[in-house]
Amino acid sequence: MSDEHDNLAFLIADTNRLIRQFFQQRLRCSPITLAQARALFYVSRFEGVKQVELADALEIQPMTMARLLDQLCDLQLVERVQDPNDRRAYQIFLTPAAKPHLAEIERVSALMREQMLSTLGSEQVSSFMRTLIRLRTGLLND
Amino acid sequence: MSDEHDNLAFLIADTNRLIRQFFQQRLRCSPITLAQARALFYVSRFEGVKQVELADALEIQPMTMARLLDQLCDLQLVERVQDPNDRRAYQIFLTPAAKPHLAEIERVSALMREQMLSTLGSEQVSSFMRTLIRLRTGLLND
DNA sequence: TGCATATAATAAGCAGAGCTTACAATATAG
DNA sequence: CTATATTGTAAGCTCTGCTTATTATATGCA
Numbered sequence: 001m002s003d004e005h006d007n008l009a010f011l012i013a014d015t016n017r018l019i020r021q022f023f024q025q026r027l028r029c030s031p032i033t034l035a036q037a038r039a040l041f042y043v044s045r046f047e048g049v050k051q052v053e054l055a056d057a058l059e060i061q062p063m064t065m066a067r068l069l070d071q072l073c074d075l076q077l078v079e080r081v082q083d084p085n086d087r088r089a090y091q092i093f094l095t096p097a098a099k100p101h102l103a104e105i106e107r108v109s110a111l112m113r114e115q116m117l118s119t120l121g122s123e124q125v126s127s128f129m130r131t132l133i134r135l136r137t138g139l140l141n142d
Numbered sequence: 143m144s145d146e147h148d149n150l151a152f153l154i155a156d157t158n159r160l161i162r163q164f165f166q167q168r169l170r171c172s173p174i175t176l177a178q179a180r181a182l183f184y185v186s187r188f189e190g191v192k193q194v195e196l197a198d199a200l201e202i203q204p205m206t207m208a209r210l211l212d213q214l215c216d217l218q219l220v221e222r223v224q225d226p227n228d229r230r231a232y233q234i235f236l237t238p239a240a241k242p243h244l245a246e247i248e249r250v251s252a253l254m255r256e257q258m259l260s261t262l263g264s265e266q267v268s269s270f271m272r273t274l275i276r277l278r279t280g281l282l283n284d
Numbered sequence: 285t286g287c288a289t290a291t292a293a294t295a296a297g298c299a300g301a302g303c304t305t306a307c308a309a310t311a312t313a314g
Numbered sequence: 315c316t317a318t319a320t321t322g323t324a325a326g327c328t329c330t331g332c333t334t335a336t337t338a339t340a341t342g343c344a
Contacts (some may be wrong), residue, residue: 202332
């Protein structure tokens with residue numbers, strides 16, 4: 001069992017799966033997935049930007065972002081507005097309906113953080129996050 | 143961009159995606175996925191156990207494990223042998239062909255570890271892993 | 285012994301997250 | 315004005331994992 005723990009990749013993959021499960025269980029009221037939540041979260045922080053820019057920020061392909069936005073549009077949490085300066089592009093905005101969902105996401109995030117980090121000191125947590133970011137950066141320059 | 147870093151869940155999901163990409167790129171010679179590698183890795187450590195036990199060890203559903211073993215059987219890296227004590231069950235064994243693949247997995251793991259952790263001290267790494275395991279445990283008791 | 289219940293594996297089918305390739309419409313540089 | 319680049323999308327694939335039956339076998343119990 002704890003043999004796995006030699007292997008960082010497996011451990012992260014595993015944790016990721018548990019996070020997704022956790023997230024989906026708590027959020028069954030609002031039918032949003034982790035990836036959608038992440039996209040929505042970014043939209044709320046960069047409202048009005050183009051899809052390409054969003055995709056870039058999330059480091060996913062434009063097509064993947066287009067699909068996520070399709071879903072968020074279907075749920076009427078997000079609007080595509082023609083960019084007045086570029087008729088190819090859309091600007092992405094939140095709808096009023098998005099607010100409670102964002103709050104819900106925040107709530108579940110906090111819950112999860114609580115459940116994961118409750119036994120850790122805040123110093124430990126921030127050190128952990130910093131290390132994780134460095135790992136991630138190491139993988140990015142591929 | 144760095145706004146995401148407030149959110150541990152998103153950060154881990156993201157890192158996971160990068161790990162999977164890394165893994166698949168380096169391993170294109172042998173057509174094995176991360177999940178298959180993980181299963182194979184476990185089989186090598188618990189050779190002869192039943193599928194249910196493997197599923198349990200990896201904390202995935204028996205059906206998910208059955209599929210993974212189907213794939214590994216197709217690749218002839220693993221064999222299902224009738225359990226002499228229980229005619230419902232199979233015991234899982236490596237084939238001789240598995241060895242080089244396991245070595246390859248080891249190689250790529252080491253490569254990834256190197257690339258992710260090169261800038262970190264070993265003390266930092268083990269502290270990181272310990273914290274990660276605690277997070278994961280926190281999520282497990284759901 | 286015989287039956288009810290539990291367990292091992294699997295069939296079938298779905299969902300989530302992401303990718304690639306190809307293409308239309310529009311911008312922009314030369 | 316033409317060539318090139320960019321925005322968004324259609325179509326379809328992969329990978330990882332799940333749920334809900336079903337079949338075959340074990341096993342506890344009466």
